[in-house]
Amino acid sequence: xxxxxxxxxxxxxxxxxxxxxxxxxxxxxxxxxxxxxxxxxxxxxxxxxxxxxxxxxxxxxxxxxxxxxxxxxxxxxxxxxxxxxxxxxxxxxxxxxxxxxxxxxxxxxxxxxxxxxxxxxxxxxxxxxxxxxxxxxxxxxxxxxxxxxxxxxxxxxxxxxxxxxxxxxxxxxxxxxxxxxxxxxxxxxxxxxxxxxxxxxxxxxxxxxxxxxxxxxxxxxxxxxxxxxxxxxxxxxxxxxxxxxxxxxxxxxxxxxxxxxxxxxxxxxxxxxxxxxxxxxxxxxxxxxxxxxxxxxxxxxxxxxxxxxxxxxxxxxxxxxxxxxxxxxxxxxxxxxxxxxxxxxxxxxxxxxxxxxxxxxxxxxxxxxxxxxxxxxxxxxxxxxxxxxxxxxxxxxxxxxxxxxxxxxxxxxxxxxxxxxxxxxxxxxxxx
Ligand code: CMC
Numbered sequence: 301x302x303x304x305x306x307x308x309x310x311x312x313x314x315x316x317x318x319x320x321x322x323x324x325x326x327x328x329x330x331x332x333x334x335x336x337x338x339x340x341x342x343x344x345x346x347x348x349x350x351x352x353x354x355x356x357x358x359x360x361x362x363x364x365x366x367x368x369x370x371x372x373x374x375x376x377x378x379x380x381x382x383x384x385x386x387x388x389x390x391x392x393x394x395x396x397x398x399x400x401x402x403x404x405x406x407x408x409x410x411x412x413x414x415x416x417x418x419x420x421x422x423x424x425x426x427x428x429x430x431x432x433x434x435x436x437x438x439x440x441x442x443x444x445x446x447x448x449x450x451x452x453x454x455x456x457x458x459x460x461x462x463x464x465x466x467x468x469x470x471x472x473x474x475x476x477x478x479x480x481x482x483x484x485x486x487x488x489x490x491x492x493x494x495x496x497x498x499x500x501x502x503x504x505x506x507x508x509x510x511x512x513x514x515x516x517x518x519x520x521x522x523x524x525x526x527x528x529x530x531x532x533x534x535x536x537x538x539x540x541x542x543x544x545x546x547x548x549x550x551x552x553x554x555x556x557x558x559x560x561x562x563x564x565x566x567x568x569x570x571x572x573x574x575x576x577x578x579x580x581x582x583x584x585x586x587x588x589x590x591x592x593x594x595x596x597x598x599x600x601x602x603x604x605x606x607x608x609x610x611x612x613x614x615x616x617x618x619x620x621x622x623x624x625x626x627x628x629x630x631x632x633x634x635x636x637x638x639x640x641x642x643x644x645x646x647x648x649x650x651x652x653x654x655x656x657x658x659x660x661x662x663x664x665x666x667x668x669x670x671x672x673x674x675x676x677x678x679x680x681x682x683x684x685x686x687x688x689x690x691x692x693x694x695x696x697x698x699x700x701x702x703x704x705x706x707x708x709x710x711x712x713x714x715x716x717x718x719x720x721x722x723x724x725x726x727x728x729x730x731x732x
Contacts, residue, residue: 307332311341327362344715351610355540356706360393360698361532365611370618372532373397381621386497386527386691387411390469393532393698414470415491415500417478418448425482434479434686435564441475442468443557453551461704464552465697472693473497476686477504483682498523501690506678518632519677522625526670529618530688532695534611538563542696543703544712552700559696560689566605569692572667572684575606576640576675585646592647596656604651606668613661622669629673641672 306319318340324330331354337343347353362371370377373392380389384398391399391407399407424444428437445467446453452463478488481504489504499520507513533539542559546552563569582591594602609616630638648664651657671684679687703709 309337309341311343316341325357327364338715344717346717350535350540355535355712356543356703357708358535358699358702359396360702361534361695363534363611365609365613368612368615368617368620370533377529377617378621381525381528384528386524386531389528389531390694393694394465394701410466411470411497412493414467415474415493417471417474421445421448422478422488425478425488428482430483430485432483434476434483434683435560435570435689437479437482438476438686438689439557439560439564441479442472442560443554445471445553446551449553455546455549455551455704461552461701465701468552468556468697469694472690473501474504476683476690477501479686480505480680480683496520496524498527502677516632518629522629522673523677525621525625526673526687527691529621529666530670530691532692532698535699537565537568538692539696539699542700546700546703547709547712549711552697555700556693556696559692563689563692564685569667569685569688571605571665572671572674572688573681575667576671576681576684578605579640579643579647579672582643582647585643588643588647588650592650592654596654604647604657604662606664606671607651607657608660608662609665612663612665615663616665618666619664619668622666622673623664626669626673626676629676633676635676638672638676640675644668644672 303319305322305324307322308317308319310317318336320336321333322330323333334345337345345353360373362374363369372380372389373396375384375392375398380392384392387408388399388404390411391404421441421444424441425437428440449464449467452460452467454460474491481488487509489507489509491500492503493500495503495515499515499517502515502520502523503513535543538559541562542555545558546555550558566574578591582588591602592604594600595604595607626641630636630641635641648668651662651664656662670687671681674684674687675681
């Protein structure tokens, strides 16, 4: 009897057939389990960029790119951005359910207790040139955490894993703000545990020892939203990097440092920095059509940064939340006539009416508006990707923790289609 939940393949070279099981998830396309292909057929599969390949099973985040839906543990991102806090969302991502009040208070306190970094870690910053890119510092310092917290490095001990997770979540804003302070030659500001997660970060970024610093609540709330919106995003390039590094048994600080490196690229987390650079390059609304044309020219490497996404083919729900938030923040900060925002709106309007962008389903992504808000907050452009890393850290941790208890966990080791020379004999240099 034929089983409906299989895919039958025939190797036409040999006539041999194989039935591969099809597994359905809670949502999204079902997957064909191809693990048997090599054993039964002696074949590998080829899928550069993982366009059709699921690398793992996961219960954390789900995207429906056709409908523009993003869920964390089943909850729509719009509801979380509107009603939750970053700390509560972090609990949800890490533990699977929303906390009750006392669970939330305990979690909040636990994070607060771990916000300081080892004093010696601060010396580490002095080794970096003053003009180092903050992401370069971030990759190094997060990796260096493994040299400071030996008591939580046993990846097979659940208590160690939990402690590392809390340490990363708690210390990442302190590390990020210190990257900025180092770059402008100001003293590091210690965490203020009376403030919430976002407000504490703003204080560590902008306070100076000689003056009182008051956090603007509208700015703190907007930052909290930005953190929620960036917190996790399925098996994207940096998360997959964290999983791949973690699958070797590397400690979580090392794995997350690898993820930060992957996030840096302009096709991924580096896009928010690239959006601002692009807006400055475009300069005025009159120049928009010229740049829209450039983006379509196959001989020009220019792309509209902040547009397009591998998964979203309708709209990026995070961008829609941020567009509204940008208006609020600019008003609260008295930047009503922000020329960059006006330029961004015009660019978005023209691109969304353009045949090329419509046909290729290219919509503004999360990076298109985050940079404008962050810029209005006074955050310099070269810190934007650091902000992204700070937010995504909890997603990386949640995915790493999930992987560590996955019964299918094995070292990640892709195959390849080798097209180099066949075996040949070495020739001495004088006979080549
Ligand atoms: N501007 C102009 N053309 C574009 C753009 C763009 N931003 N994005 C894609 N295209 C074109 C691309 O040239 C290609 O055309 P053709 O079919 O003629 O070769 C087609 O659309 C498909 O693009 P792709 O590069 O094959 O698509 P992808 O899924 O591999 O890449 C992407 C997705 C995000 C890397 C790409 O859209 C891009 O480079 N966007 C700009 C960078 C950016 O904003 N990145 C942030 C992503 S969201 C944050 C995150 O998750 O990290």
